[in-house]
Amino acid sequence: ASDGGGGGGRSGSIVAPPVIEENFQKIDVNPPKGTRDFAPEDMRLRSWLFNHFKEVSRLFGYEEVDFPVLETEALFIRKAGEEIRDQLYCFEDRGNRRVALRPELTPSLARLVIQKGKSVSLPLKWFAVGQCWRYERMTRGRRREHYQWNMDIIGVPQVTAEAELISSIVTFFKRVGITASDVGFKVSSRKVLQELLTKYGVPEKLFGRVCVIIDKIEKLPIDEIKKELGFTGISEDAIEQLLQVLSVKSLDDLEDILGGAGEAIADLKQLFSLAEKFGYSEWIQFDASVVRGLAYYTGIVFEGFDRKGKLRAICGGGRYDRLLSTYGGDDIPACGFGFGDAVIVELLKEKGLLPEVRQEVENIVCALDKDLQGAASTVATALRDKGQTVDLVLESKPLKWVFKRAARVNARRLVLVGKTEWEDGSVSVKVLSTGEQFQVKLSDLE
Numbered sequence: 001a002s003d004g005g006g007g008g009g010r011s012g013s014i015v016a017p018p019v020i021e022e023n024f025q026k027i028d029v030n031p032p033k034g035t036r037d038f039a040p041e042d043m044r045l046r047s048w049l050f051n052h053f054k055e056v057s058r059l060f061g062y063e064e065v066d067f068p069v070l071e072t073e074a075l076f077i078r079k080a081g082e083e084i085r086d087q088l089y090c091f092e093d094r095g096n097r098r099v100a101l102r103p104e105l106t107p108s109l110a111r112l113v114i115q116k117g118k119s120v121s122l123p124l125k126w127f128a129v130g131q132c133w134r135y136e137r138m139t140r141g142r143r144r145e146h147y148q149w150n151m152d153i154i155g156v157p158q159v160t161a162e163a164e165l166i167s168s169i170v171t172f173f174k175r176v177g178i179t180a181s182d183v184g185f186k187v188s189s190r191k192v193l194q195e196l197l198t199k200y201g202v203p204e205k206l207f208g209r210v211c212v213i214i215d216k217i218e219k220l221p222i223d224e225i226k227k228e229l230g231f232t233g234i235s236e237d238a239i240e241q242l243l244q245v246l247s248v249k250s251l252d253d254l255e256d257i258l259g260g261a262g263e264a265i266a267d268l269k270q271l272f273s274l275a276e277k278f279g280y281s282e283w284i285q286f287d288a289s290v291v292r293g294l295a296y297y298t299g300i301v302f303e304g305f306d307r308k309g310k311l312r313a314i315c316g317g318g319r320y321d322r323l324l325s326t327y328g329g330d331d332i333p334a335c336g337f338g339f340g341d342a343v344i345v346e347l348l349k350e351k352g353l354l355p356e357v358r359q360e361v362e363n364i365v366c367a368l369d370k371d372l373q374g375a376a377s378t379v380a381t382a383l384r385d386k387g388q389t390v391d392l393v394l395e396s397k398p399l400k401w402v403f404k405r406a407a408r409v410n411a412r413r414l415v416l417v418g419k420t421e422w423e424d425g426s427v428s429v430k431v432l433s434t435g436e437q438f439q440v441k442l443s444d445l446e
């Protein structure tokens with residue numbers, strides 16, 4: 001591209017505006033609103049975080065999966081008033097198809113399980129780390145994309161599945177230095193609501209919608225919640241009872257209200273007993289007000305929260321036994337969680353747990369003479385073939401420049417290719433941390 005003339009701002013001279021060639025459009029170099037670039041230092045932190053997600057998933061024997069970021073819009077159309085639906089990043093493509101950028105991974109996972117049908121044997125234990133999108137009016141200035149870690153168990157109806165999922169998240173927290181004093185899990189079951197709604201004669205089809213309204217209980221004034229519940233046709237008396245039950249603070253109190261025969265109490269008791277066996281009892285607490293905002297949960301639901309109450313939910317999940325059948329699949333039980341890449345970084349920052357993730361290079365290889373550039377390439381290849389990382393200096397540079405670059409890329413050593421040494425197949429090596437310097441035959445260099 002032309003340098004556009006213009007010259008330097010010498011005093012007194014008229015600086016002509018840079019010539020932008022007619023087919024060059026000066027672009028905005030920032031990413032689209034609500035999205036992020038990951039420059040190397042950001043990408044190192046992201047890779048550190050995602051590697052922990054993936055290592056924990058593999059530790060638990062889960063297999064990695066992924067799906068297109070673009071899905072048919074229909075996969076996410078649920079008539080339960082969910083925020084995730086209101087903010088769907090959807091559009092019509094050039095083939096006039098209604099498509100959407102996925103706002104979450106679970107529907108895609110359900111779609112793939114149905115697609116695989118009998119060719120996969122249950123239970124499936126799958127995990128994914130994928131970018132998810134929402135179209136948020138920029139008035140709120142929030143992000144429009146984030147990466148979510150998901151782990152899902154398909155085909156296990158017992159609460160042992162949910163208990164294992166929570167154990168995997170606890171394992172992640174421990175690996176990054178977060179303790180039970182920093183975060184906890186609020187645990188409940190939607191079967192509490194289901195048993196109450198049945199008791200009050202509320203039709204099953206309203207269940208998802210009622211849950212979505214109740215999930216907003218801490219974000220909207222209680223009168224607004226009651227009004228929205230009223231619109232679903234639930235009686236005022238039933239609403240009062242419902243809200244009263246959601247403030248219950250112990251399983252025993254809940255049992256007094258629901259009676260001990262229902263599945264809700266049995267599931268929750270079993271979960272707390274398994275938590276003991278998994279060794280994470282101190283991390284979880286019963287909280288009847290947890291319903292989560294996704295319509296498809298049907299049983300145990302849980303969310304990770306910071307005990308200081310300064311941040312939004314760190315993660316959330318639960319059982320979704322009906323989702324696959326709503327897509328025309330078999331009635332296969334399932335549960336899973338989503339764990340976003342944003343709140344956790346805020347929490348790690350807050351706790352002083354963000355890792356120093358520096359670039360690391362074992363070798364900088366440099367020719368001391370421009371005629372030895374080829375030899376330097378041979379040395380670089382020899383080291384790389386041995387699995388060593390090499391930053392090869394690709395042009396003739398003064399040593400001062402090379403030392404500066406070595407410090408910047410955090411190189412462990414300098415490998416210098418000089419005329420005399422190279423004549424007998426040797427190079428000179430300088431270990432930067434100790435200053436130790438020695439000559440070595442290339443064939444012996446490791």
Ligand SMILES: Nc1ccc(Br)nc1
Binds near residue numbers: 084103104133134143
């Ligand atoms: N579902 C969703 C997608 C993207 C962001 Br940012 N937050 C939530």
